[in-house]
Amino acid sequence: MIKNDLFLRALKGEVVTRPPVWMMRQAGRYLPEFMQIKNKYDFFTRCRTPELASEITLQPIRRFGMDAAILFCDILVIPQAMNIEVEMKSNFGPFLPNPIRTQKDLDRVIVPDVNIELDYVYKAIKATKELLNNEVPLIGFAGSPWTVFCYCVQGQGSKNFDKAKAFCFSNPIAAHVLLQKITETTIAYLKAKVKAGVDVLQIFDSWGGMLSPNDYQEFSWKYINQIIEALKNDAPVISFGKGCWFALHEMGKSNAAAIGIDWTCSARNARYLTGGNKTLQGNFDPSRLLSPPDEIKKMVHEMINSFGKDKYVVNLGHGILPNIPVDHAKAFIDAVKSYNG
Ligand code: CP3
Numbered sequence: 001m002i003k004n005d006l007f008l009r010a011l012k013g014e015v016v017t018r019p020p021v022w023m024m025r026q027a028g029r030y031l032p033e034f035m036q037i038k039n040k041y042d043f044f045t046r047c048r049t050p051e052l053a054s055e056i057t058l059q060p061i062r063r064f065g066m067d068a069a070i071l072f073c074d075i076l077v078i079p080q081a082m083n084i085e086v087e088m089k090s091n092f093g094p095f096l097p098n099p100i101r102t103q104k105d106l107d108r109v110i111v112p113d114v115n116i117e118l119d120y121v122y123k124a125i126k127a128t129k130e131l132l133n134n135e136v137p138l139i140g141f142a143g144s145p146w147t148v149f150c151y152c153v154q155g156q157g158s159k160n161f162d163k164a165k166a167f168c169f170s171n172p173i174a175a176h177v178l179l180q181k182i183t184e185t186t187i188a189y190l191k192a193k194v195k196a197g198v199d200v201l202q203i204f205d206s207w208g209g210m211l212s213p214n215d216y217q218e219f220s221w222k223y224i225n226q227i228i229e230a231l232k233n234d235a236p237v238i239s240f241g242k243g244c245w246f247a248l249h250e251m252g253k254s255n256a257a258a259i260g261i262d263w264t265c266s267a268r269n270a271r272y273l274t275g276g277n278k279t280l281q282g283n284f285d286p287s288r289l290l291s292p293p294d295e296i297k298k299m300v301h302e303m304i305n306s307f308g309k310d311k312y313v314v315n316l317g318h319g320i321l322p323n324i325p326v327d328h329a330k331a332f333i334d335a336v337k338s339y340n341g
Helices: 005-010 032-040 042-049 048-063 077-081 103-107 118-130 144-155 162-171 172-196 213-231 245-252 267-273 286-291 293-308 326-337
Strands: 087-089 093-095 137-145 198-206 236-242 258-260 279-284 312-316
Touching: 005 077, 005 312, 032 048, 042 048, 042 118, 048 118, 048 258, 048 326, 077 144, 087 312, 103 172, 103 267, 118 137, 118 172, 118 312, 137 144, 137 172, 144 162, 144 198, 144 213, 162 172, 172 198, 172 213, 198 213, 213 245, 236 245, 236 279, 245 258, 245 267, 267 279, 267 293, 279 293, 286 293, 286 326, 293 312, 293 326
Parallel strands: 137 198, 198 236, 236 258, 258 279, 279 312
Antiparallel strands: 087 093
Protein backbone atom coordinates (compact mmCIF):
# COMPACT_ATOMS: atom_id res chain seq x y z
CA MET A 1 0.00 0.00 0.00
CA ILE A 2 1.18 3.48 -0.85
CA LYS A 3 1.33 5.78 2.19
CA ASN A 4 0.50 9.03 0.41
CA ASP A 5 -2.25 8.00 -2.01
CA LEU A 6 -3.66 11.49 -2.60
CA PHE A 7 -2.69 11.38 -6.30
CA LEU A 8 -4.31 7.96 -6.86
CA ARG A 9 -7.46 9.13 -5.09
CA ALA A 10 -7.71 12.30 -7.17
CA LEU A 11 -7.35 10.18 -10.32
CA LYS A 12 -10.30 8.09 -9.14
CA GLY A 13 -12.29 11.25 -8.55
CA GLU A 14 -12.52 10.76 -4.76
CA VAL A 15 -13.09 13.71 -2.42
CA VAL A 16 -9.77 14.96 -0.99
CA THR A 17 -8.71 17.58 1.58
CA ARG A 18 -6.37 19.22 -0.94
CA PRO A 19 -5.40 18.33 -4.50
CA PRO A 20 -2.15 16.41 -5.09
CA VAL A 21 0.79 18.12 -6.79
CA TRP A 22 3.74 17.17 -9.00
CA MET A 23 5.55 19.00 -11.82
CA MET A 24 6.17 17.81 -15.37
CA ARG A 25 9.94 17.45 -15.89
CA GLN A 26 10.43 17.77 -12.13
CA ALA A 27 13.67 15.76 -12.34
CA GLY A 28 15.70 18.26 -14.30
CA ARG A 29 18.20 21.00 -14.85
CA TYR A 30 16.81 23.57 -12.40
CA LEU A 31 18.10 21.30 -9.58
CA PRO A 32 21.79 21.66 -8.61
CA GLU A 33 21.94 18.00 -7.51
CA PHE A 34 20.68 17.00 -11.00
CA MET A 35 23.38 19.14 -12.65
CA GLN A 36 26.05 17.35 -10.61
CA ILE A 37 25.03 14.00 -12.09
CA LYS A 38 24.45 15.52 -15.55
CA ASN A 39 28.00 16.87 -15.58
CA LYS A 40 29.40 13.40 -14.93
CA TYR A 41 27.32 11.13 -17.18
CA ASP A 42 25.84 11.59 -20.64
CA PHE A 43 22.09 11.56 -21.12
CA PHE A 44 21.46 7.96 -22.16
CA THR A 45 23.92 6.64 -19.56
CA ARG A 46 21.72 8.33 -16.97
CA CYS A 47 18.64 6.68 -18.47
CA ARG A 48 20.26 3.26 -18.80
CA THR A 49 21.86 2.99 -15.35
CA PRO A 50 19.19 2.05 -12.78
CA GLU A 51 21.15 3.57 -9.87
CA LEU A 52 21.40 6.92 -11.68
CA ALA A 53 17.84 6.99 -13.03
CA SER A 54 16.38 6.12 -9.63
CA GLU A 55 18.58 8.65 -7.81
CA ILE A 56 17.56 11.43 -10.24
CA THR A 57 13.89 10.45 -9.88
CA LEU A 58 14.10 10.78 -6.10
CA GLN A 59 15.94 14.13 -6.04
CA PRO A 60 12.88 16.42 -6.36
CA ILE A 61 10.86 14.23 -3.96
CA ARG A 62 13.49 14.56 -1.23
CA ARG A 63 13.78 18.29 -1.72
CA PHE A 64 10.11 19.28 -2.13
CA GLY A 65 7.95 16.29 -1.17
CA MET A 66 5.68 16.15 -4.22
CA ASP A 67 2.76 13.71 -4.13
CA ALA A 68 4.11 11.65 -7.04
CA ALA A 69 7.47 10.75 -8.56
CA ILE A 70 8.06 10.44 -12.32
CA LEU A 71 10.68 8.02 -13.57
CA PHE A 72 13.68 9.73 -15.14
CA CYS A 73 13.89 8.55 -18.76
CA ASP A 74 12.91 10.01 -22.14
CA ILE A 75 10.21 9.58 -24.77
CA LEU A 76 12.93 8.89 -27.38
CA VAL A 77 13.95 5.52 -25.94
CA ILE A 78 11.06 4.15 -28.04
CA PRO A 79 12.55 5.03 -31.48
CA GLN A 80 15.93 3.79 -30.21
CA ALA A 81 14.36 0.42 -29.45
CA MET A 82 12.74 0.47 -32.92
CA ASN A 83 16.14 0.60 -34.63
CA ILE A 84 16.16 4.38 -35.16
CA GLU A 85 19.35 5.97 -33.90
CA VAL A 86 18.84 8.82 -31.38
CA GLU A 87 21.57 11.04 -29.94
CA MET A 88 21.15 13.68 -27.24
CA LYS A 89 23.48 16.54 -28.16
CA SER A 90 24.40 19.01 -25.47
CA ASN A 91 22.98 22.50 -25.99
CA PHE A 92 21.01 21.16 -28.95
CA GLY A 93 18.65 18.41 -27.78
CA PRO A 94 17.63 15.24 -29.59
CA PHE A 95 19.32 14.45 -32.92
CA LEU A 96 18.36 11.52 -35.16
CA PRO A 97 21.04 11.17 -37.84
CA ASN A 98 18.92 8.91 -40.08
CA PRO A 99 15.36 10.25 -39.98
CA ILE A 100 12.46 8.32 -41.54
CA ARG A 101 11.45 10.02 -44.80
CA THR A 102 10.92 7.26 -47.39
CA GLN A 103 9.47 3.75 -47.70
CA LYS A 104 13.05 2.41 -47.64
CA ASP A 105 13.69 4.18 -44.31
CA LEU A 106 10.43 2.76 -43.00
CA ASP A 107 11.43 -0.79 -43.92
CA ARG A 108 14.22 -0.83 -41.35
CA VAL A 109 11.91 0.26 -38.49
CA ILE A 110 11.07 -2.72 -36.29
CA VAL A 111 8.48 -3.43 -33.62
CA PRO A 112 10.95 -4.72 -31.03
CA ASP A 113 10.61 -7.13 -28.15
CA VAL A 114 10.35 -4.40 -25.53
CA ASN A 115 11.12 -6.86 -22.76
CA ILE A 116 14.63 -7.17 -24.16
CA GLU A 117 15.29 -3.77 -25.74
CA LEU A 118 13.99 -1.66 -22.86
CA ASP A 119 14.95 -3.97 -20.06
CA TYR A 120 16.98 -1.19 -18.39
CA VAL A 121 13.79 0.86 -17.87
CA TYR A 122 12.12 -1.92 -15.86
CA LYS A 123 15.30 -2.31 -13.79
CA ALA A 124 15.21 1.45 -13.11
CA ILE A 125 11.54 1.16 -12.06
CA LYS A 126 12.35 -1.63 -9.60
CA ALA A 127 15.29 0.32 -8.15
CA THR A 128 13.12 3.45 -7.86
CA LYS A 129 10.26 1.62 -6.17
CA GLU A 130 12.70 0.37 -3.60
CA LEU A 131 14.08 3.83 -2.89
CA LEU A 132 10.56 5.29 -2.73
CA ASN A 133 9.62 2.77 -0.06
CA ASN A 134 5.91 3.17 -0.90
CA GLU A 135 5.92 6.83 0.18
CA VAL A 136 4.34 8.18 -3.06
CA PRO A 137 3.17 6.65 -6.36
CA LEU A 138 5.53 6.35 -9.33
CA ILE A 139 4.52 7.64 -12.78
CA GLY A 140 5.81 5.97 -15.94
CA PHE A 141 5.45 7.80 -19.25
CA ALA A 142 5.69 7.64 -23.00
CA GLY A 143 5.40 10.17 -25.78
CA SER A 144 2.26 10.07 -27.87
CA PRO A 145 2.81 8.24 -31.17
CA TRP A 146 2.44 11.56 -33.03
CA THR A 147 5.05 13.34 -30.85
CA VAL A 148 7.52 10.45 -31.21
CA PHE A 149 6.79 10.38 -34.98
CA CYS A 150 7.64 14.12 -35.14
CA TYR A 151 11.20 13.41 -33.96
CA CYS A 152 11.55 10.25 -36.09
CA VAL A 153 10.74 12.17 -39.28
CA GLN A 154 12.04 15.67 -38.52
CA GLY A 155 15.24 14.25 -37.02
CA GLN A 156 15.46 16.98 -34.37
CA GLY A 157 13.37 19.51 -32.45
CA SER A 158 11.54 22.09 -34.55
CA LYS A 159 9.23 25.08 -34.20
CA ASN A 160 6.66 23.65 -36.64
CA PHE A 161 7.73 20.05 -37.46
CA ASP A 162 7.20 20.88 -41.13
CA LYS A 163 8.94 17.73 -42.40
CA ALA A 164 6.84 15.50 -40.14
CA LYS A 165 3.66 17.15 -41.39
CA ALA A 166 4.84 16.98 -45.01
CA PHE A 167 5.38 13.23 -44.61
CA CYS A 168 1.82 12.79 -43.25
CA PHE A 169 0.15 14.76 -46.01
CA SER A 170 2.22 13.55 -48.97
CA ASN A 171 2.41 9.92 -47.91
CA PRO A 172 -0.40 9.25 -45.42
CA ILE A 173 -0.28 5.47 -45.89
CA ALA A 174 3.38 5.25 -44.90
CA ALA A 175 2.81 7.76 -42.08
CA HIS A 176 0.05 5.59 -40.63
CA VAL A 177 2.27 2.50 -40.85
CA LEU A 178 4.94 4.26 -38.81
CA LEU A 179 2.41 5.66 -36.32
CA GLN A 180 0.91 2.20 -35.85
CA LYS A 181 4.34 0.63 -35.28
CA ILE A 182 5.10 3.28 -32.65
CA THR A 183 1.70 2.67 -31.04
CA GLU A 184 2.23 -1.09 -30.82
CA THR A 185 5.67 -0.65 -29.32
CA THR A 186 4.37 1.93 -26.84
CA ILE A 187 1.50 -0.29 -25.68
CA ALA A 188 3.82 -3.25 -25.03
CA TYR A 189 6.31 -0.93 -23.32
CA LEU A 190 3.72 0.66 -21.01
CA LYS A 191 2.30 -2.75 -20.09
CA ALA A 192 5.80 -3.91 -19.14
CA LYS A 193 6.30 -0.73 -17.11
CA VAL A 194 3.17 -1.41 -15.09
CA LYS A 195 4.32 -4.99 -14.55
CA ALA A 196 7.65 -3.64 -13.29
CA GLY A 197 5.87 -1.45 -10.75
CA VAL A 198 4.73 1.97 -12.00
CA ASP A 199 1.42 3.04 -10.50
CA VAL A 200 0.23 5.62 -13.06
CA LEU A 201 0.97 6.31 -16.74
CA GLN A 202 1.20 9.62 -18.55
CA ILE A 203 1.24 10.16 -22.30
CA PHE A 204 2.96 13.36 -23.43
CA ASP A 205 1.59 14.75 -26.68
CA SER A 206 3.93 17.73 -26.70
CA TRP A 207 3.42 18.47 -30.40
CA GLY A 208 -0.28 17.63 -30.85
CA GLY A 209 -0.99 21.37 -31.05
CA MET A 210 0.89 21.50 -34.37
CA LEU A 211 -2.08 19.81 -36.05
CA SER A 212 -5.47 21.17 -37.11
CA PRO A 213 -8.44 19.74 -35.19
CA ASN A 214 -9.28 17.28 -38.00
CA ASP A 215 -5.68 16.21 -38.54
CA TYR A 216 -5.27 15.82 -34.77
CA GLN A 217 -8.00 13.20 -34.75
CA GLU A 218 -6.43 11.32 -37.65
CA PHE A 219 -2.73 11.51 -36.80
CA SER A 220 -2.64 11.84 -33.02
CA TRP A 221 -5.74 11.22 -30.94
CA LYS A 222 -6.67 7.99 -32.75
CA TYR A 223 -3.37 6.46 -31.60
CA ILE A 224 -3.43 7.93 -28.08
CA ASN A 225 -6.90 6.47 -27.67
CA GLN A 226 -5.64 3.03 -28.74
CA ILE A 227 -3.07 3.27 -25.96
CA ILE A 228 -5.67 4.39 -23.39
CA GLU A 229 -7.98 1.52 -24.39
CA ALA A 230 -5.15 -1.03 -24.20
CA LEU A 231 -3.95 0.17 -20.79
CA LYS A 232 -7.14 1.25 -19.03
CA ASN A 233 -7.32 -1.94 -16.94
CA ASP A 234 -3.60 -1.94 -16.12
CA ALA A 235 -3.17 1.54 -14.57
CA PRO A 236 -4.74 5.02 -14.60
CA VAL A 237 -3.67 6.85 -17.77
CA ILE A 238 -3.21 10.64 -17.91
CA SER A 239 -3.24 12.15 -21.39
CA PHE A 240 -1.47 15.50 -21.73
CA GLY A 241 -1.64 17.35 -25.02
CA LYS A 242 0.07 20.70 -25.39
CA GLY A 243 -1.95 23.17 -27.44
CA CYS A 244 -4.75 20.62 -27.86
CA TRP A 245 -7.64 22.45 -26.18
CA PHE A 246 -9.70 21.90 -29.37
CA ALA A 247 -9.73 18.16 -28.66
CA LEU A 248 -10.79 18.38 -25.00
CA HIS A 249 -14.36 17.35 -25.73
CA GLU A 250 -13.18 14.12 -27.39
CA MET A 251 -10.63 13.51 -24.61
CA GLY A 252 -13.32 14.01 -21.96
CA LYS A 253 -15.30 11.10 -23.44
CA SER A 254 -12.30 8.74 -23.34
CA ASN A 255 -11.27 6.23 -20.70
CA ALA A 256 -8.28 8.33 -19.64
CA ALA A 257 -8.22 8.74 -15.85
CA ALA A 258 -7.22 12.39 -16.27
CA ILE A 259 -6.56 14.99 -18.94
CA GLY A 260 -3.57 17.35 -18.79
CA ILE A 261 -4.28 21.01 -19.60
CA ASP A 262 -1.77 23.64 -20.72
CA TRP A 263 -1.83 27.26 -19.51
CA THR A 264 -3.53 28.70 -22.60
CA CYS A 265 -6.86 27.14 -21.59
CA SER A 266 -8.81 28.47 -18.59
CA ALA A 267 -10.00 26.09 -15.87
CA ARG A 268 -13.57 27.04 -16.72
CA ASN A 269 -13.16 26.19 -20.39
CA ALA A 270 -11.32 22.96 -19.61
CA ARG A 271 -14.08 21.83 -17.23
CA TYR A 272 -16.76 22.78 -19.74
CA LEU A 273 -15.10 21.10 -22.73
CA THR A 274 -14.31 17.85 -20.87
CA GLY A 275 -17.88 17.54 -19.65
CA GLY A 276 -17.37 18.53 -16.02
CA ASN A 277 -16.70 15.07 -14.62
CA LYS A 278 -13.10 14.24 -15.57
CA THR A 279 -10.06 14.68 -13.36
CA LEU A 280 -7.97 17.49 -14.85
CA GLN A 281 -4.27 18.18 -14.37
CA GLY A 282 -2.40 21.45 -14.86
CA ASN A 283 -2.01 24.22 -15.81
CA PHE A 284 0.32 26.83 -14.26
CA ASP A 285 2.36 28.69 -16.89
CA PRO A 286 5.92 27.35 -16.35
CA SER A 287 7.30 30.87 -16.90
CA ARG A 288 5.12 32.15 -14.06
CA LEU A 289 7.46 30.34 -11.67
CA LEU A 290 9.72 33.34 -12.30
CA SER A 291 7.28 35.55 -10.32
CA PRO A 292 8.14 36.24 -6.66
CA PRO A 293 7.27 33.32 -4.30
CA ASP A 294 4.41 35.11 -2.53
CA GLU A 295 2.79 35.85 -5.89
CA ILE A 296 3.23 32.20 -6.92
CA LYS A 297 1.43 31.16 -3.74
CA LYS A 298 -1.47 33.50 -4.45
CA MET A 299 -1.78 32.38 -8.07
CA VAL A 300 -1.66 28.69 -7.10
CA HIS A 301 -4.48 29.16 -4.59
CA GLU A 302 -6.53 30.99 -7.23
CA MET A 303 -5.83 28.19 -9.69
CA ILE A 304 -7.07 25.54 -7.24
CA ASN A 305 -10.19 27.61 -6.60
CA SER A 306 -10.92 27.84 -10.30
CA PHE A 307 -10.44 24.13 -11.02
CA GLY A 308 -11.97 23.09 -7.67
CA LYS A 309 -10.03 20.95 -5.17
CA ASP A 310 -11.62 17.65 -6.29
CA LYS A 311 -11.01 15.82 -9.56
CA TYR A 312 -7.91 17.92 -9.89
CA VAL A 313 -4.12 17.40 -9.89
CA VAL A 314 -2.00 20.52 -9.54
CA ASN A 315 0.79 20.71 -12.12
CA LEU A 316 2.42 23.08 -14.55
CA GLY A 317 0.97 23.52 -18.03
CA HIS A 318 4.19 22.03 -19.50
CA GLY A 319 7.64 21.04 -18.19
CA ILE A 320 9.54 23.15 -15.64
CA LEU A 321 12.16 25.40 -17.25
CA PRO A 322 15.88 25.10 -16.43
CA ASN A 323 16.09 28.74 -15.27
CA ILE A 324 13.56 28.44 -12.41
CA PRO A 325 15.03 29.25 -8.98
CA VAL A 326 14.75 26.30 -6.60
CA ASP A 327 12.93 28.35 -3.94
CA HIS A 328 10.28 29.30 -6.51
CA ALA A 329 9.65 25.63 -7.32
CA LYS A 330 9.39 25.07 -3.57
CA ALA A 331 6.88 27.92 -3.24
CA PHE A 332 4.72 26.23 -5.90
CA ILE A 333 4.65 22.87 -4.07
CA ASP A 334 4.26 24.46 -0.62
CA ALA A 335 1.34 26.58 -1.83
CA VAL A 336 -0.60 23.42 -2.69
CA LYS A 337 0.24 21.78 0.62
CA SER A 338 -0.92 24.83 2.56
CA TYR A 339 -4.22 25.02 0.68
CA ASN A 340 -7.19 24.53 2.94
CA GLY A 341 -10.17 25.67 0.97
O1 CP3 B 1 9.42 14.66 -15.88
C1 CP3 B 1 10.51 14.18 -15.48
O2 CP3 B 1 11.14 14.69 -14.55
C2 CP3 B 1 11.04 12.93 -16.13
C3 CP3 B 1 11.99 13.18 -17.15
C4 CP3 B 1 11.65 13.49 -18.58
C5 CP3 B 1 12.70 13.77 -19.50
N1 CP3 B 1 12.15 13.85 -20.74
C6 CP3 B 1 14.13 13.91 -19.17
C7 CP3 B 1 14.95 14.81 -19.99
C8 CP3 B 1 10.45 13.48 -19.30
C9 CP3 B 1 9.04 13.28 -18.80
C10 CP3 B 1 10.78 13.71 -20.66
C11 CP3 B 1 9.77 13.70 -21.74
C12 CP3 B 1 10.12 14.31 -23.03
N2 CP3 B 1 11.29 14.22 -23.72
C13 CP3 B 1 9.21 15.03 -23.82
C14 CP3 B 1 7.74 15.25 -23.50
C15 CP3 B 1 7.57 16.28 -22.44
C16 CP3 B 1 7.83 17.69 -22.87
O3 CP3 B 1 8.56 18.37 -22.16
O4 CP3 B 1 7.28 18.11 -23.90
C17 CP3 B 1 9.87 15.42 -24.99
C18 CP3 B 1 9.30 16.23 -26.13
C19 CP3 B 1 11.19 14.88 -24.91
C20 CP3 B 1 12.27 14.98 -25.93
C21 CP3 B 1 13.45 15.70 -25.37
N3 CP3 B 1 14.34 15.18 -24.45
C22 CP3 B 1 13.85 17.00 -25.69
C23 CP3 B 1 13.13 17.92 -26.65
C24 CP3 B 1 15.02 17.26 -24.97
C25 CP3 B 1 15.91 18.46 -25.08
C26 CP3 B 1 15.27 19.68 -24.62
C27 CP3 B 1 15.44 19.81 -23.16
O5 CP3 B 1 14.44 19.92 -22.44
O6 CP3 B 1 16.61 19.86 -22.79
C28 CP3 B 1 15.27 16.12 -24.15
C29 CP3 B 1 16.37 15.96 -23.18
C30 CP3 B 1 15.96 15.74 -21.76
N4 CP3 B 1 15.07 14.79 -21.35
C31 CP3 B 1 16.46 16.41 -20.62
C32 CP3 B 1 15.85 15.83 -19.50
C33 CP3 B 1 16.06 16.17 -18.07
C34 CP3 B 1 17.50 17.55 -20.62
C35 CP3 B 1 18.84 17.17 -21.13
C36 CP3 B 1 19.74 16.47 -20.12
O7 CP3 B 1 19.36 16.20 -18.98
O8 CP3 B 1 20.87 16.15 -20.51
